[in-house]
Amino acid sequence: MEEEAAAERSNLAGVRHILLVLSGKGGVGKSTISTELALSLRHSGKKVGILDVDLCGPSIPRMFRVQDNDVHQCDSGWVPVFVDQDKSISLMSIGFLLEKPDDAVVWRGPKKNALIKQFVADVAWGDLDFLIVDTPPGTSDEHISTVEALRPYKPLGAILVTTPQAVSVGDVRRELTFCKKTGLRVLGIVENMSGFVCPHCSECTNIFSKGGGEELAKHAGVPFLGCVPLDPQLSQSLEEGRDFIQEFPKSSAFPALARIAQQILDGTSQRSS
Amino acid sequence: MEEEAAAERSNLAGVRHILLVLSGKGGVGKSTISTELALSLRHSGKKVGILDVDLCGPSIPRMFRVQDNDVHQCDSGWVPVFVDQDKSISLMSIGFLLEKPDDAVVWRGPKKNALIKQFVADVAWGDLDFLIVDTPPGTSDEHISTVEALRPYKPLGAILVTTPQAVSVGDVRRELTFCKKTGLRVLGIVENMSGFVCPHCSECTNIFSKGGGEELAKHAGVPFLGCVPLDPQLSQSLEEGRDFIQEFPKSSAFPALARIAQQILDGTSQRSS
Numbered sequence: 001m002e003e004e005a006a007a008e009r010s011n012l013a014g015v016r017h018i019l020l021v022l023s024g025k026g027g028v029g030k031s032t033i034s035t036e037l038a039l040s041l042r043h044s045g046k047k048v049g050i051l052d053v054d055l056c057g058p059s060i061p062r063m064f065r066v067q068d069n070d071v072h073q074c075d076s077g078w079v080p081v082f083v084d085q086d087k088s089i090s091l092m093s094i095g096f097l098l099e100k101p102d103d104a105v106v107w108r109g110p111k112k113n114a115l116i117k118q119f120v121a122d123v124a125w126g127d128l129d130f131l132i133v134d135t136p137p138g139t140s141d142e143h144i145s146t147v148e149a150l151r152p153y154k155p156l157g158a159i160l161v162t163t164p165q166a167v168s169v170g171d172v173r174r175e176l177t178f179c180k181k182t183g184l185r186v187l188g189i190v191e192n193m194s195g196f197v198c199p200h201c202s203e204c205t206n207i208f209s210k211g212g213g214e215e216l217a218k219h220a221g222v223p224f225l226g227c228v229p230l231d232p233q234l235s236q237s238l239e240e241g242r243d244f245i246q247e248f249p250k251s252s253a254f255p256a257l258a259r260i261a262q263q264i265l266d267g268t269s270q271r272s273s
Numbered sequence: 274m275e276e277e278a279a280a281e282r283s284n285l286a287g288v289r290h291i292l293l294v295l296s297g298k299g300g301v302g303k304s305t306i307s308t309e310l311a312l313s314l315r316h317s318g319k320k321v322g323i324l325d326v327d328l329c330g331p332s333i334p335r336m337f338r339v340q341d342n343d344v345h346q347c348d349s350g351w352v353p354v355f356v357d358q359d360k361s362i363s364l365m366s367i368g369f370l371l372e373k374p375d376d377a378v379v380w381r382g383p384k385k386n387a388l389i390k391q392f393v394a395d396v397a398w399g400d401l402d403f404l405i406v407d408t409p410p411g412t413s414d415e416h417i418s419t420v421e422a423l424r425p426y427k428p429l430g431a432i433l434v435t436t437p438q439a440v441s442v443g444d445v446r447r448e449l450t451f452c453k454k455t456g457l458r459v460l461g462i463v464e465n466m467s468g469f470v471c472p473h474c475s476e477c478t479n480i481f482s483k484g485g486g487e488e489l490a491k492h493a494g495v496p497f498l499g500c501v502p503l504d505p506q507l508s509q510s511l512e513e514g515r516d517f518i519q520e521f522p523k524s525s526a527f528p529a530l531a532r533i534a535q536q537i538l539d540g541t542s543q544r545s546s
Binding site: 024025026027028055056057059062101102103104105106107108109110112113136137138139140141143144163165168170171173174175176177178181182196198199200201203205206207230232235238239 | 297298299300301328329330332335375376377378379380381382383385386409410411412413414416417436438441443444446447448449450451454455469471472473474476478479480503505508511512
């Protein structure tokens with residue numbers, strides 16, 4: 001009860017839904033999915049924050065092209081970085097705290113845990129419909145600390161991202177075990193980089209094989225949120241910090257990303273009603 | 274001096290060259306490059322070991338299709354898992370120590386550090402030409418502990434793997450800073466997933482853009498070891514635990530991988546002469 005009372009006074013009191021984006025393996029597209037989910041939710045009129053707890057390899061600032069911004073202090077803590085004038089998307093990342101963006105954060109666990117606690121307690125998010133927590137690969141300090149620090153705020157759950165290959169799917173299986181151990185609900189699995197449609201001949205090749213994510217979801221009894229194809233327009237948008245959802249509604253990845261966001265919205269509206 | 278005397282009595286005394294495979298970002302192909310480098314070096318008649326210090330997402334056992342093997346004890350420590358009857362490639366990974374391969378290793382830093390120390394001290398490698406250390410993404414506990422534990426054995430240096438996108442290249446820049454901070458020599462940069470040659474029309478598409486790795490190497494004044502293209506035959510070989518170097522000499526990734534191994538061999542023969 002005391003924990004709950006503290007939660008009501010905290011910087012996260014105005015945040016309606018918190019969700020984590022996890023994956024055992026790196027480079028499967030956690031930050032891509034976090035970014036595009038935020039853009040899709042904004043497209044539906046929602047206010048969204050992204051908390052990037054990848055301390056050794058933060059990519060969120062660059063994906064929104066705000067990597068040169070600094071974080072300022074206010075009375076209630078750190079002011080997140082706003083992506084647009086409407087302040088509809090706000091970000092917090094260690095990338096904003098480094099003097100030079102190439103600085104390596106050579107930190108052992110305890111130091112990382114302390115910063116994550118601060119990230120959860122001290123960012124003045126204000127009112128948000130969604131806070132998306134983008135995590136590093138693995139199931140270690142950052143994950144344990146994040147889940148522990150967020151527990152009083154009752155996160156909605158986790159989206160697990162995988163690529164189709166067996167190796168990556170094995171890692172997601174470990175992540176499912178992690179969710180079970182820590183009591184985190186699995187909102188669903190996303191299979192990223194599911195196939196490549198050649199822009200020259202329009203034939204699809206499954207570079208990394210296909211179908212592992214859906215199979216795993218079925219096996220584990222959790223929702224499958226969809227396949228996102230490999231799409232050069234999507235990679236380029238992320239590299240240039242452009243709004244893919246706004247600019248490329250006809251691309252092959254767009255319907256997949258929109259569907260993922262819609263399922264998250266449907267899940268929360270059911271929950272509130 | 275005492276440290277050196279201890280090194281001469283150790284399990285690593287018969288290992289000629291130690292090299293690390295690093296990358297700030299996950300999923301760029303560290304384990305792929307480690308595996309193919311080991312296979313290429315064996316092809317040149319070398320004896321090779323791989324130490325997998327990715328404790329949360331070990332992929333090496335699966336890439337050699339020996340994930341169901343167990344590690345046994347002998348007088349001088351743990352016996353590594355041999356991939357072939359000739360015992361030309363041997364492996365050590367946490368994957369061999371887990372009861373179920375899907376078990377999540379939810380460990381904080383200190384526990385990880387202890388296992389890494391054991392991995393460095395207690396594996397009975399015997400005589401090896403090369404020991405390749407495959408690392409997890411980032412610059413944290415596993416990396417600091419590995420570099421510290423290996424220091425008395427004077428590692429040859431590190432191969433940094435990146436994909437062409439700016440985000441990934443930013444992460445490798447952080448890894449360069451890490452090498453400088455810890456005094457680890459950079460053997461060179463590999464750009465992985467550099468382009469996709471469509472098997473239907475043979476046109477090449479740079480799904481993740483191109484050239485970032487070479488540019489970065491030039492900028493940092495370190496060798497560029499080459500570009501490895503996206504190659505479905507390579508992904509499939511890794512998934513099925515097949516010897517790509519033996520079976521697909523005509524594939525698009527083969528010459529790139531062979532050239533990387535040759536440069537490592539050239540570097541070490543110069544060094545010994």
